[in-house]
Amino acid sequence: MRKILHPFYILYQICFAWWATLIITAITATIIWIFGGVLKIKNMDYYPAWIWCRLTCLIFLIPVKVVDREKYVEKGKNYIFVANHQGMFDIFILYAFINKNFKWMMKDSLRKVPLLGIACEKTDHIYINRSTPQKDILRKSLKVLKEGKSMTIFAEGTRSDNGHLGRFKKGAFAVANLSQKPIVPIAIEGAYDILPKNCKVAHWSPVTVTFHKPIECIGRNSDNVDYLLDETRAAIAKTLGEEHINIRQTADKDENPIHN
Numbered sequence: 001m002r003k004i005l006h007p008f009y010i011l012y013q014i015c016f017a018w019w020a021t022l023i024i025t026a027i028t029a030t031i032i033w034i035f036g037g038v039l040k041i042k043n044m045d046y047y048p049a050w051i052w053c054r055l056t057c058l059i060f061l062i063p064v065k066v067v068d069r070e071k072y073v074e075k076g077k078n079y080i081f082v083a084n085h086q087g088m089f090d091i092f093i094l095y096a097f098i099n100k101n102f103k104w105m106m107k108d109s110l111r112k113v114p115l116l117g118i119a120c121e122k123t124d125h126i127y128i129n130r131s132t133p134q135k136d137i138l139r140k141s142l143k144v145l146k147e148g149k150s151m152t153i154f155a156e157g158t159r160s161d162n163g164h165l166g167r168f169k170k171g172a173f174a175v176a177n178l179s180q181k182p183i184v185p186i187a188i189e190g191a192y193d194i195l196p197k198n199c200k201v202a203h204w205s206p207v208t209v210t211f212h213k214p215i216e217c218i219g220r221n222s223d224n225v226d227y228l229l230d231e232t233r234a235a236i237a238k239t240l241g242e243e244h245i246n247i248r249q250t251a252d253k254d255e256n257p258i259h260n
Contacts, residue, residue, distance in 0.1 A: 002204060009061075009204050017059050017202075024059075028052035029115035037122025045123035046101040053096035060202055062089065062194065066097050067210040072184060073100065078150040079184045079214060082172045082232050084165055084240070085154035086192035089207070093191060094152055097209055102150035105141065105171065107158075108132070128171075141175040151175065155232065163192035165233070165242045173228040177221070182214035185232045187239035210239045 028048050036045030057064055073079065081098060083090065104120070108129035111117040121127065126140050144151055153172040160166055176183050186209060193205035212235040218224055237243045 006203065010201055013060075013202060020059050021056050024052055024055055026115055029119040033115065033119040033122055037119060043101060049095055050099075053092040056092045057089075057096055060089075060194075061204060062093075063206045064093055064097055065206065065208045067208060069097070069099065069209075069211045072211045072213050073098075078102075078145060078148055078181065080145075080172055080176050080179075080181050081150060081152040081184050081186055082155045082236075083152065083186035084188055084236050085156050085159050086163060086188050086190075087159055087195045087197065089191050089194045089202075090154070090159075090188055093188065093207055093209060094186070098150075098152065098186075100150045102152045103144045105137070105151060105153045134174075137171070138175060138178060142179055145175075145179045145181055155229075155236075159197045160192060161197055163196070165237055165240055168229055168233050170225055170229060173225045173232070176217060176228055177225045180217045180220065182216050183228055183232055184214050185212040185235040186210065187212070187236045189240060212236070212239070 028051070031048045032045055035041045036048070079100070081094070081100075081102065083094060103123075103125050105126045105128060106120070108127045111121060111127050124140075124144060126137065126144070128137055141151060151172075153175075155168040155172055156166040157169045157171075172183065175181075188207065188209055190205045190207040193203055194207070195202050215228055215231045215235075218227055234243065
């Protein structure tokens, strides 16, 4: 049935969905930039983005099933959300359904996106690249968490090439180690089929977002970082049915935990 309806879905995108999303994105970015970034009105860095991402999922007719969010995510508590990264729609899905005011740790190349890039910069989302000093990333991350906000990080650092879970980078776990904030693993299933890497046209696919029990820190050292990484990846891999895929996670001693 999906194959039969796909040409009509493409036509729907061309005639309406992409245009509507472009307009809503421009409006949202402008609102966030002015009211959240310049005027610093409380929560105006979050609610406009939440509405934008909910609308985007609705416009593209993407059904999203959320599992165990209320069970594991407490009100009034901030977390480091760590998710796998299947495709571009992961951004919309997480912003729409985490239901927490959070900041992204994101690639510096996204700073170049018109309006949206500067809106994110003005509202304290954290841009990183390979030349960004590790201490600056950790300092900015700790500031966000101390202000009572949460953080969301894609542990693989980039979108999956084939839909399978990749090697996790240590950035999120280094931040958790220093801040002693719990990590909530999030498994995203189905988003790869919507818009895989290098694909120009979206495909319809239902998505399931599964929240896992928070993983608490067991210390404040390199062993804690490795523990958090292994436990987080194991939880996500089990949900995705990929626990049999064994990818070496232990970094070389001189490897940068943020940019590895």
